Amino acid sequence: MIIKGLALFIALISTSAMAQDYVIKVNGIVCDFCTLGVTKKVTKLPFIDRSKYDKGVKVEIESQKVTIAVKDGMALDKDALFAAIESGGYNPVEIWQLTDDGKPIANKP
Amino acid sequence: MLLTLLLSGQVIAHQPVMDMAPRWDDGYGFQTRVEHFNSVTTTWVEGVYTWDKSVRATFKLPYRDGAWGDLILGLPLKKYKNEPNRTSNWSFTPSVQIPTASDRSKWDLGLSISYSAENQAAYQLFDLYIWEDRVGFDMNIGIADRRGRGQGFFWLWDVSALTTDSEGDRIQTGPVVVYFKESVMLRAEYKALVYERDSQWSRGFFSLGIGVVF
Numbered sequence: 001m002i003i004k005g006l007a008l009f010i011a012l013i014s015t016s017a018m019a020q021d022y023v024i025k026v027n028g029i030v031c032d033f034c035t036l037g038v039t040k041k042v043t044k045l046p047f048i049d050r051s052k053y054d055k056g057v058k059v060e061i062e063s064q065k066v067t068i069a070v071k072d073g074m075a076l077d078k079d080a081l082f083a084a085i086e087s088g089g090y091n092p093v094e095i096w097q098l099t100d101d102g103k104p105i106a107n108k109p
Numbered sequence: 110m111l112l113t114l115l116l117s118g119q120v121i122a123h124q125p126v127m128d129m130a131p132r133w134d135d136g137y138g139f140q141t142r143v144e145h146f147n148s149v150t151t152t153w154v155e156g157v158y159t160w161d162k163s164v165r166a167t168f169k170l171p172y173r174d175g176a177w178g179d180l181i182l183g184l185p186l187k188k189y190k191n192e193p194n195r196t197s198n199w200s201f202t203p204s205v206q207i208p209t210a211s212d213r214s215k216w217d218l219g220l221s222i223s224y225s226a227e228n229q230a231a232y233q234l235f236d237l238y239i240w241e242d243r244v245g246f247d248m249n250i251g252i253a254d255r256r257g258r259g260q261g262f263f264w265l266w267d268v269s270a271l272t273t274d275s276e277g278d279r280i281q282t283g284p285v286v287v288y289f290k291e292s293v294m295l296r297a298e299y300k301a302l303v304y305e306r307d308s309q310w311s312r313g314f315f316s317l318g319i320g321v322v323f
Contacts, residue, residue, distance in 0.1 A: 028191025030229045032259050033289040036322065037133025061229055061255065064194065089132035089162045091191040 020070040021052075021098040024081070027064065027091040035059045038066060038088035045084055047074040067098070128200070128225055128234060130294075131322045132162045132189070142296075142318030149173060153318075163187050170209075180209045183221075197226035206240075217241050229253065232263055243273040249285060260290040267298060280304040281314060294320045 029035055039057050042048060048056035052069035059066050066085065070076050078095060085092045096104035131138055136159040144151045151173040159165045165185040171178035183204040190197050202221040208214035223236035234249040251265030265285040272278040283300035300314040 027193055028196035030196055032261055034130055034132055036292055087134045
């Protein structure tokens with residue numbers, strides 16, 4: 001029983017500390033050279049985990065999607081994120097949280 | 110004076126760093142271009158600052174025959190439209206030429222109206238510009254050739270038309286290749302003269318430039 005309880009506790013701790021990845025659909029982001037601004041602005045946000053992707057950000061021109069990694073224990077600030085993308089020159093449209101295997105699970109309100 | 114006007118007409122159409130970047134708030138960039146036309150080589154030093162994507166400021170300063178020419182300041186005002194799989198913008202650019210050269214210097218005012226659009230595969234730019242004594246039209250159209258990891262090429266075709274009050278008219282056309290890697294862009298272009306009227310100039314135009322944005 002003690003072992004089971006300990007295992008459950010560890011599982012809960014590891015779940016709450018799990019890094020969060022989000023993917024954002026961004027209109028107009030079709031050129032590699034012009035996307036520097038999005039990376040530059042988003043990377044500066046305090047909740048971005050710069051150890052993943054390219055300083056915490058991955059831009060996919062083909063699908064016009066931007067994937068970000070959020071630091072363990074920190075919350076996503078959607079308004080700040082969308083403002084950073086707009087400041088980088090483009091228009092964010094939708095956002096989804098990703099599962100561990102990279103699949104979108106839900107829209108972030 | 111004649112040579113100065115003709116050379117100016119070659120470059121006034123384009124804003125620094127190929128009109129593309131920086132489109133982010135508080136972005137800035139520099140570009141230098143070496144142009145060779147009718148046995149004269151001119152080096153342009155250019156810069157851009159972007160307050161937000163709709164308001165920029167630019168400068169261009171030519172250097173030829175061992176002396177600096179007139180400074181050109183521009184204020185590109187842009188209206189962007191970001192759509193799924195496409196981005197485009199209209200640009201309205203008033204400019205002023207300030208007589209900073211020691212020789213053959215003069216004030217002038219210019220205005221450019223341009224439209225550019227691109228998607229993952231293609232790029233196009235159309236620019237109509239007017240100065241006191243000349244009207245020009247410039248067009249770049251071609252394909253984007255992305256190579257991944259923040260680098261790639263644009264393979265474009267340029268058509269430039271210029272009419273002046275006293276130095277005749279001409280149309281030039283030729284290829285443009287742009288290579289970019291992360292924040293650095295290289296641009297090379299050659300234009301051959303395909304039409305001229307009342308002009309003594311008949312040689313090709315060659316330009317090589319490098320720009321960087323921050």
